[in-house]
């Protein structure tokens with residue numbers, strides 16, 4: 091979740107620096123985007139490794155406790171302390187997503203820390219043959235000494251991740267700190283060639299006359315039938331530890347929880363239904379949402395749930411806890427929505443540890459994601475999906491369903507492109523064969539003249555998506571743009587859209603982002619309702635309009651004994667006065683944002699789910715560039731479309 095309100099300035103400054111700075115600097119071998127030299131980073135790693143080894147030697151059992159060895163131990167500890175001084179973070183990280191998330195994210199300091207720790211860990215595993223608990227305790231000590239986060243959070247995260255990291259380092263030749271840090275923070279290395287790949291699979295040519303990037307499919311308005319109604323709900327993140335008496339300003343990645351102490355001031359007290367700060371929501375907010383939809387939304391034809399059930403207490407997840415939350419949530423959804431078909435997705439918060447999805451050939455139970463896929467297949471097929479989805483859910487958490495004759499939905503697991511998923515370091519090439527499968531599904535759909543909606547948790551072009559996966563996915567979207575009528579995402583917790591373009595820069599697809607039910611962070615709870623051209627024989631399954639619904643968290647918390655008042659924030663078509671939600675008109679709409687500041691501010695408020703935080707901060711020049719850039723970027727770092735709009739935007743600004 092991006093914490094736009096506070097940190098946009100820094101991340102965009104870095105982005106602009108990385109992208110538009112001196113091109114020679116950025117591409118000079120051995121120098122990262124911050125001007126740090128690879129050899130200097132390697133030297134810090136070597137110093138850290140050495141200092142650790144010296145400390146380790148003095149701690150070895152059997153050493154005599156003489157004065158000389160005590161002095162040697164003290165000297166070794168002092169040396170380690172000296173090295174730590176050069177890499178320690180001045181402030182603990184408050185977020186575990188690195189996506190423009192705080193003054194601590196993606197800074198030169200963080201690069202140095204990453205290179206040093208990754209280098210020391212790789213050496214410890216490969217050269218010193220550290221393993222198991224001994225390895226975990228070394229990493230734990232580094233995490234605490236480097237002030238990455240509070241000690242108990244270090245321990246929680248490291249215990250669960252170390253076995254996976256150890257396996258990957260032992261089994262991935264050539265993996266070094268540059269590849270590790272450069273993969274999840276591209277600014278930190280000078281390009282990671284081993285992570286680049288292309289799919290070797292024939293997709294055939296675009297069928298003639300079926301190119302969506304022209305105005306062709308805008309010609310015939312849909313007949314006057316009732317639109318097909320799709321409800322999108324996403325990112326519940328309900329927290330069973332949530333306490334309305336909790337501390338919303340706790341300094342940890344998630345606050346408002348039991349056992350985080352009393353709020354230091356009355357302003358720091360958590361709210362009844364959630365809190366704009368780094369807090370998830372109590373189960374009561376989910377219940378309130380369900381009650382509201384039961385009262386107000388009788389005629390929904392289909393529901394998309396785009397992932398993230400589990401809360402942000404990411405340092406204390408476990409298979410058992412996550413399984414319980416996942417099963418409970420889906421069972422309540424089934425009870426609440428009855429016979430209405432729900433098509434669910436897996437989010438990055440569902441596995442334990444967080445973000446980690448192993449490729450299908452990893453079968454060791456301690457490392458594999460099989461347990462999660464079994465839980466999901468079990469719940470999803472029991473409640474909603476046909477049996478023939480089981481094989482791909484067990485393989486990689488993805489599936490396809492023919493909802494009606496002529497209308498298909500594909501649900502992807504795109505955490506296989508997530509750079510915070512360690513497994514992309516081991517084997518980045520189309521993990522679990524998902525993209526190859528997608529091509530086969532789309533070829534068959536095209537031949538059968540079906541229209542397709544694609545669901546995926548992470549939106550295209552997200553900074554944390556491996557560039558090669560994103561590029562291959564975008565190629566597929568371009569090839570099948572006439573078959574794919576719309577896409578739907580979650581994950582960012584903001585209301586958003588991403589427009590795809592063909593090789594001539596013509597808009598040919600769109601992905602809508604559904605916001606979140608959680609208030610984490612700075613947003614109001616929300617859901618979206620799409621009116622789709624569906625209820626007739628030649629349906630395009632295009633989105634005709636999107637409605638955004640939510641409630642005012644401040645107001646709801648001020649009146650804790652009343653039920654929150656849900657209201658329609660926008661009808662996209664009416665509120666923004668667009669001709670249609672076709673990619674062509676959405677692209678025009680983004681163009682208007684560059685010249686009409688009032689429209690931009692209004693769009694930004696809804697982007698922030700009409701929250702008081704969004705109204706308070708407003709959207710300055712940097713925010714505007716980021717908002718617009720995100721809307722037209724579907725491949726990480728490919729900013730051609732942004733640059734086109736930046737020209738107009740910058741021409742406007744005083």
Ligand SMILES: *[C@@H]1O[C@H](CO)[C@@H](O)[C@H](O)[C@H]1NC(C)=O
Nearest residue numbers: 178179180181182183237341
């Ligand atoms: C670690 O971070 C905390 C707050 O995030 C800060 O108060 C403290 O000074 C830092 N410790 C060191 C040793 O830098």
Ligand SMILES: *[C@@H]1O[C@H](CO)[C@@H](O)[C@H](O)[C@H]1NC(C)=O
Nearest residue numbers: 215216217218219220221222
């Ligand atoms: C590394 O450690 C493991 C377990 O402690 C041991 O079985 C293995 O032989 C060691 N390998 C080397 C190369 O020392």
Ligand SMILES: *[C@@H]1O[C@H](CO)[C@@H](O)[C@H](O)[C@H]1NC(C)=O
Nearest residue numbers: 642644645648700701702705
């Ligand atoms: C939300 O409610 C608060 C308190 O009633 C009010 O001050 C604020 O203006 C409302 N926000 C919006 C965006 O309407």
Ligand SMILES: [Zn+2]
Nearest residue numbers: 325398581582
């Ligand atoms: Zn989420």
Ligand SMILES: [Zn+2]
Nearest residue numbers: 398437438581
């Ligand atoms: Zn997510």
